[in-house]
Amino acid sequence: MALDAGKEVSAGSGVDTEQWSIPQTIEEAIEQASGAVQRALASGKKRQQLQLLLPVDQRQFNYLDTEPRDYPCGIGAEYLACVKMVGKIFQTISPSADKVETRRIGEVDNEMDPVGLVYPADKSIAAVVFPIAESLKQIRSLASSDENRPLLLINPQWRNSGQVVSDFGFGPWRRQAEEFVNSFEIVYTLTEQRVGEASNVTSSSGGVVRILKCYPGSWQVHLMLLDGKSEVVGVFPSQPTYKAVEDAVREGRKLNPWKSPPRILGGSEPAPPPLPKSLSGALSDEQIEAMDTAEVRRALLALNLPSSGRMSTLKQRLKEAQQN
Incomplete structure (x- = not known):
């Protein structure tokens, strides 16, 4: 490392x-x-x-x-x-x-x-x-x-x-x-x-x-x-x-007034989260099953996929995304 x-x-x-x-x-x-x-x-x-x-x-x-x-x-x-x-x-x-x-x-x-x-x-x-x-x-x-x-x-x-x-x-x-x-x-x-x-x-x-x-x-x-x-x-x-x-x-x-506006409170939604290094390659079914709720939802958000629903549904959605 x-x-x-x-x-x-x-x-x-x-x-x-x-x-x-x-x-x-x-x-x-x-x-x-x-x-x-x-x-x-x-x-x-x-x-x-x-x-x-x-x-x-x-x-x-x-x-x-x-x-x-x-x-x-x-x-x-x-x-x-x-x-x-x-x-x-x-x-x-x-x-x-x-x-x-x-x-x-x-x-x-x-x-x-x-x-x-x-x-x-x-x-x-x-x-x-x-x-x-x-x-x-x-x-x-x-x-x-x-x-x-x-x-x-x-x-x-x-x-x-x-x-x-x-x-x-x-x-x-x-x-x-x-x-x-x-x-x-x-x-x-x-x-x-x-x-x-x-x-x-x-x-x-x-x-x-x-x-x-x-x-x-x-x-x-x-x-x-x-x-x-x-x-x-x-x-x-x-x-x-x-x-x-x-x-x-x-x-x-x-x-630097030309820079992007600063983050403010009550403003628009922040940019989507960056893709974690753990998602730089395809995830196996075993890796997905070992992920907790927050990790699965972060992964789906990073892939611009819906992140609400039952945990079993979210994991299946993430598995299907690995095949695309």
Whole structure:
């Protein structure tokens, strides 16, 4: 597997001469995050932190869809989607890790704050999914039990900025917690943010952006466009503030007014999802039978075929499409 998937060489000036493109599919996001983890491990960084853009709600069928839903999924569905992504990242990093195990840690009956430990059968690497401040004691124990084993924090749920009393408490307790958390280097981040008047296409500063950081690169602000593409409007050496992102979007729209209009809220339907790599060739009946509901519907959408109906009907439709 190429570690540099999704990388482009930038001809412009900036903090970094290399720009990473926004992943078009869930598969590309997994490959990109896996590459960041591998490069960081090769640099000796055993403690890592990742923020994944989860394939939930509209994104489970079209990863480029930025339109919000009136009734978004709950924390439980987000947790399960994150666990599944982490498992596939582990399998990408180590093809021998065909079996990935998961167990809940902390208050296992607490459905409002699910925290999970994900690891392959050989326990050569581990990840804590959706960690919260109350799980720091267990994370410290995991980190100290085997300092040579890579440990990842995935989509932390704590907040420690802009508050008098953070999730980590205050005084020396807060300082100790933050020092420990900061020992985990941020190696991959893909988040989505709405800036300015995101529902007004005539606004000079509004839009939907995806912020990407892929180790060892800088933080890049990508303005999402209506045609499914994106435009880099800002590159930063550290995580940009909301104000910095807003300024970057405003300047980007001034400099390139001829570009495709930015993605707005309440606008037209997004472009169809790109064809996943898994569909670059014909799928066997066995492969189709092994696909879950979201994968089957994404495949049908990518082939411009109807994606509603019983699961048995959808799978049969996908099988017939392989013969055309």
